[in-house]
Amino acid sequence: MTPREYDESDARIRPSRTTRRRSKDRPAHDGSKTALVVSVDRGRSGCIIDEGEENQQLVVAMKARELGPKSVVVGDSVEIVGDTSGDEGSLARIVKVNERKNSLSRTVDDAAKLERTIVANIDQLIIVVASANPEPRRGLIDRFLVSAFIEKIHPIIVVTKIDVAPIPEFMVNYQSLGVEIMTTSSKGSSRTEEVAAIESILRNKVSVLVGHSGVGKSTLINDLVPAADRMTGDVNDVTGRGRHTSSSAIALALPEGGWIIDTPGIRAFGLAHRNPRDIVQAFPDLAEVAATCMSHCSHAEDSCALNAWVSADSSQEVERRIRLESLRSLLEVTLSVDLGHESSTGI
Numbered sequence: 001m002t003p004r005e006y007d008e009s010d011a012r013i014r015p016s017r018t019t020r021r022r023s024k025d026r027p028a029h030d031g032s033k034t035a036l037v038v039s040v041d042r043g044r045s046g047c048i049i050d051e052g053e054e055n056q057q058l059v060v061a062m063k064a065r066e067l068g069p070k071s072v073v074v075g076d077s078v079e080i081v082g083d084t085s086g087d088e089g090s091l092a093r094i095v096k097v098n099e100r101k102n103s104l105s106r107t108v109d110d111a112a113k114l115e116r117t118i119v120a121n122i123d124q125l126i127i128v129v130a131s132a133n134p135e136p137r138r139g140l141i142d143r144f145l146v147s148a149f150i151e152k153i154h155p156i157i158v159v160t161k162i163d164v165a166p167i168p169e170f171m172v173n174y175q176s177l178g179v180e181i182m183t184t185s186s187k188g189s190s191r192t193e194e195v196a197a198i199e200s201i202l203r204n205k206v207s208v209l210v211g212h213s214g215v216g217k218s219t220l221i222n223d224l225v226p227a228a229d230r231m232t233g234d235v236n237d238v239t240g241r242g243r244h245t246s247s248s249a250i251a252l253a254l255p256e257g258g259w260i261i262d263t264p265g266i267r268a269f270g271l272a273h274r275n276p277r278d279i280v281q282a283f284p285d286l287a288e289v290a291a292t293c294m295s296h297c298s299h300a301e302d303s304c305a306l307n308a309w310v311s312a313d314s315s316q317e318v319e320r321r322i323r324l325e326s327l328r329s330l331l332e333v334t335l336s337v338d339l340g341h342e343s344s345t346g347i
């Protein structure tokens with residue numbers, strides 16, 4: 001298999017003669033049914049109608065042409081019309097994507113303008129990092145955290161492959177920003193308890209697993225949802241990289257309630273569409289101080305008001321210093337992002 005990056009354009013459909021013909025006698029939209037998108041693969045979306053009810057039904061649907069370039073992603077709430085029987089070979093049409101409460105999106109690199117949405121309507125972002133093989137990369141974790149804080153998605157870090165190497169020290173500092181860190185090993189004797197602990201934080205929530213290829217996202221999903229049967233792939237011994245085994249996102253129902261979304265491993269998470277400085281807003285105590293900074297303060301300079309805040313209270317100085325350092329690590333992402341726009345918050 002050729003390794004490749006997940007590309008949302010995979011989901012794009014070319015208008016064909018058949019769709020054009022069908023659109024002539026399309027039904028009125030007021031008879032549409034609301035559905036949850038659980039998979040998107042080559043233009044076909046798996047949609048669940050009457051989710052959680054007795055008559056819950058999986059329907060395959062295609063995006064209607066009238067939707068234009070707007071993407072349909074896993075986690076979306078959509079309106080579908082047409083053949084919603086779910087019968088073998090049936091195909092319904094998605095006529096509307098309902099408003100998203102949030103979404104996780106990236107640009108291919110920091111200069112790119114085209115924003116690609118990965119998933120929508122998420123409660124928790126589970127950043128999966130291997131302690132080794134592949135090596136953890138701080139930059140990617142920081143980028144995921146920036147997005148989570150801006151989009152108000154609760155982030156959690158799960159460190160896998162604890163059997164191979166201990167948890168990297170730099171990760172512990174994220175706790176000062178309120179990020180919970182959990183560890184697991186598919187090989188260890190306490191796997192059952194570790195999976196149970198992860199399961200309990202996922203219960204009745206919509207969570208998405210993200211991370212590099214080969215970190216063990218699908219391996220974890222298979223233990224959380226035994227019926228999932230996700231394919232896993234070994235990490236290349238020579239390059240230390242995963243093989244991009246999972247190629248599209250899919251949401252799976254957790255046995256105890258809630259949804260877990262497996263995503264394909266990504267190489268880069270561009271933030272051209274974000275201003276990382278906005279993450280300060282996610283921390284009210286820091287935002288209050290940062291509001292007194294000089295305009296355009298990068299919060300990394302000597303005159304930054306946050307420096308004075310650290311030493312203003314000696315009893316809290318150590319905690320404050322770690323918290324500020326962790327925040328600055330996220331803000332450093334700013335340096336590598338070409339900020340095409342100024343922060344709307346003025347800080």
Ligand SMILES: Nc1nc2c(ncn2[C@@H]2O[C@H](COP(=O)(O)OP(=O)(O)OP(=O)(O)O)[C@@H](O)[C@H]2O)c(=O)[nH]1
Binds near residue numbers: 185219233
């Ligand atoms: N030693 C060890 N190996 C693990 C652990 N978790 C997963 N693996 C192995 O790591 C490899 C990659 O696992 P996958 O679950 O396919 O990784 P993924 O994150 O889904 O990768 P993509 O689908 O390519 O994004 C497989 O060979 C797994 O058996 C772990 O905790 N310890």
Ligand SMILES: [Mg+2]
Binds near residue numbers: 231
């Ligand atoms: Mg996978």
Ligand SMILES: [Zn+2]
Binds near residue numbers: 293297303306
């Ligand atoms: Zn500042």
